[in-house]
Amino acid sequence: MSNSVDEAVFDYFALLLTEEDVADEAAKNIKPIIPHAAQTTLAATPVKGDKVLGQQQVKLAEQLQRAPVPAASKPSVATKSASSLDKRALEQLLSAVSAPPTAQIDKPIEAVQTKTKVADEAIVISKIKQTVVEPQIEEKIETSATIKVEAKAVDEQVTEQQLETQTGITPPGITESLVEQLDEEFQVLFFKVAGLTLAVPLVSLGGIVKIERVNHIMGRPEWYLGVQTYRESQLNVVNSCAWVMPEKYDDTLAQSVDYQYIVLLEDSNWGLACESLVNSVKILKSEVNWRTKAGKRPWLAGVVKEQMCGILHVQALIELLNLGLGSQDSIG
Amino acid sequence: MADAKNVAAVAAGKDDEVLQWVTFRLDNETYGINVMQVQEVLRYTEIAPVPGAPHYVLGIINLRGNVVTVIDTRSRFGLMSSDVDDSTRIVIIEAEKQVIGILVDSVAEVVYLRGSEIDNAPNVGTEESAKFIQGVSNRDNELLILVDLDKLLSDEEWMDLAQL
Structure with a gap:
């Protein structure tokens, strides 16, 4: 893994942790x-x-x-x-x-x-x-x-x-609906994008498709990789790296990313391109630091403590993608 | 009651009418344009540049005594320019009551598509070029991107072109 990717991953989680620290500080102040x-x-x-x-x-x-x-x-x-x-x-x-x-x-x-x-x-x-x-x-x-x-x-x-x-673990706010949907112990799939590991709850996973022929469609944002035909319908494929880390996504990173699979989001026609699938494990709700504030990244439900990786809030993610918004935009 | 059903069936049939599309290729993607707007397809001929023309205009050609403006389709679609080769074509089309030429990598075939076979293109683009995609269709596991030629240029650009 190149240094730039390591830095990107480090910065990403540093950012996440900083956000939580801010929340903790607020709690301490109280x-x-x-x-x-x-x-x-x-x-x-x-x-x-x-x-x-x-x-x-x-x-x-x-x-x-x-x-x-x-x-x-x-x-x-x-x-x-x-x-x-x-x-x-x-x-x-x-x-x-x-x-x-x-x-x-x-x-x-x-x-x-x-x-x-x-x-x-x-x-x-x-x-x-x-x-x-x-x-x-x-x-x-x-x-x-x-x-x-x-x-x-x-x-x-x-x-x-x-x-x-x-x-x-009864997290308030944005992740409440997701957490209610999950059992006390639930399965997540870990996948990697440019060295960054992300997790998606299996209940929110629509499927996994191998990347074959992605058609580029003009006039779309950089994070929109294109369309792939899947079961006689069109899948909108997200360039996950460009979407999650737009600030780090440059030509060098673009060339180094080698997408292999598409992680389908629920029953939507959206899928996240990923480089590799890590594994699928059962985790407890308490093993996740659930987000309690909407903040930036509504698509991020929390952080899996052991793997130190973000867990996706798929419904919010779909909503953002349908609106053509980036990872740091907020809904509404 | 039976009449109402017939009317509904006719209406549904009308909605699902078959349209013919001329397909061409640009940078590994296949695009389709309504056959009714296509006048002819030409082999590449010398395009004379026009000083002071907008950036999307490649130049003009003489088509049997008529001057036709040729649009740089690659540039319009946000693609890198490429060298002209043996398969390069100029498609003469009529849009917004003007006859223009569009330069494409190659022309493939004429396909028949039902209205029901055309899907909406993902609506996530904000750029100008996002507007002229009429829809997409999956054909033999290949995606055909259907282009609305009338929206290839904005109203202002069509007016500029008329005065060229």
């Missing part, structure tokens, strides 16, 4: 606002039993609701934020749940009573925002044994919710 509010409330409120704790929770909930985080109030963003919590945070949460309750031993009776009442209120908190919990726990552990119990109650709720989120 986080500190709420815990800070919670922290202030907790510090200012003396802990004197269940009643106070109840007030404290109500106050906390009010502050959370009043907190100027419009995006955080949307369930879709909340899910994204939860999924963006790193493993360390999850381990912290799990360790808090699984660790022996040393702090509770001091005041076991009080702790049990508190736990039962606080559990209901904890649900309210966890419903409002999952990302709030991580820093909130740290603060509460420092306050008193009673609050530790409350924190554990919240922990349990949140841990359960986080585990559900991570295994269920």
